[in-house]
Amino acid sequence: MIKVEKVNIWGRVTKCAHRCRYCLQGEQSQPLLNWDTYVKTVERYVRWGNENDMRIGFELAGNFDLTLEQYKKYLELSSLCGKFSDSLLMGGMRMRTEDEMRIWLAERQEMGLKKVIFSMGGTEQHHDAMNRRKGDFQYLLGAQRAAFILGLSVEQRIFITKENMQSMDGLCRVLDDIGVPFRRSIYPLHFRGNAMDMENVRLDENDVKCIPENVMRYMMPDMLLSERQWASQLCGSTEQNPEKIGFFLYMDTKNTEKLLSGDCKEIIESAGKEVAEEYAKMPTLAELCRRYADTSCRKIHEGKSKVYALWFERYIADTENGVTPRKAAVLHSIFPAKKSVIHKI
């Protein structure tokens, strides 16, 4: 039986300073929410959830350039949700010099920041083009140097494509020179948002064979299968769709008032009902595979969930399934709920 176990209130409160070609969020032209209103709404629902055995969390479109005051509140909200968030994604920020970045990071480190996560798209020429911001590569190196000096944990997430794969080895050497990261991962593009338009540069089976060993050590070779290879593994799968799910409750300037003044129980239950109804119609992984896999396609997807995303989009687009834009938005808001912990206050 389908059970909604988690709701994340999603909001865009700060503006991203990038326009990355691979951005998973896609279009970002929506008006920003007022910070105080967003915080008030999240607090209201989290408190309601904590009293009513419903896990309510929150997720910002990005933590781009949160002011110190906002960062303090962000940490308070995280702990109200039962988790202490000690990391920050460093994409989407305005450029700063290395000294400015050291101060910016040190101020947040005093408040509990322990880890910073950087995304990169190859060496200078490739990265700046991928992130559509000249000078971004050098800025990110400076920011990482500042983080290393402060003793913060640095995670590096790197996207590999046909265009930049030759630069990966060089990038690793440049990064090795500035410090030892807590983690470095190199992976192919996801199939989401703007990255869906980059299929022409997705790695294929032959490309994978040419990746040098010292680059492959940051990848998951067992997960680097092509669509046709995944299809032959998954079309006989007996895996059922997870019964415990969560969904994003998207907050925007149009529904703010309703979310703030409406009855929390009614709003969560009615959204949850709509989500569960649409989710119940979703085919299993094996059925999606049988109906939508291209068994001749040699393009690589890292892991089952990534190739699932591709088949899921084909299911949405198939007019036979009657997925209206509204239903598509509902389906896109769903995620599998893993842990079941309610934070009591």
Ligand code: SF4
């Ligand atoms: S920094 Fe992140 S949110 Fe902004 S455009 Fe790039 S991927 Fe998208």
